Amino acid sequence: DTAVSQTPKYLVTQMGNDKSIKCEQNLGHDTMYWYKQDSKKFLKIMFSYNNKELIINETVPNRFSPKSPDKAHLNLHINSLELGDSAVYFCASSQMTGGFAEQYFGPGTRLTVT
């Protein structure tokens, strides 16, 4: 059983298009995240939601809009895609209570903008 799943795993699209990436976790966690990993493998947090509420919004262009319909889902919508958006996007989840902060990652979505 997959703990954190993302769809799609690969996404190739042209500049200017709008695309979405979906994420679901079946771990019962209360917090979900989106990370961006660039071509140099640097991993940076973009957004974090706790119980559907946005709690972290790093310096990310407003073309990126996360949406959390419920605790188990966190989607990422990207408008007007640019070449620089090409990266691997990871969804992750964790349980903030209980003194344990391990994050469980999805398999990643490789986005290529041409």
Place this chain on the structure above:
Amino acid sequence: AQTVTQSQPEMSVQEAETVTLSCTYDTSENNYYLFWYKQPPSRQMILVIRQEAYKQQNATENRFSVNFQKAAKSFSLKISDSQLGDTAMYFCAFTSKTSYDKVIFGPGTSLSVIP
């Protein structure tokens, strides 16, 4: 602001040998967690080991162990009896008890295990 530094962008080790990956961090907090994550070529991020700052004892998971030096803000990972499957990027990460929602990752160390 918290930062995590990994000073070795690339390392290699012979199969069955031992290798140590370095990590230093900067924080003014006293209660926090430290992690090592592994990212093999499959790109899946996998937790290798975790350490709670208030615990003096170094964490160990099978062939993986850490050397946690709180005063020096150092958190190195030792891999014993290296295996080909250990070839991966290794990321050191930090989160504080006051901000579980934000994990700071280091830039990573690319480890190659040579047969």
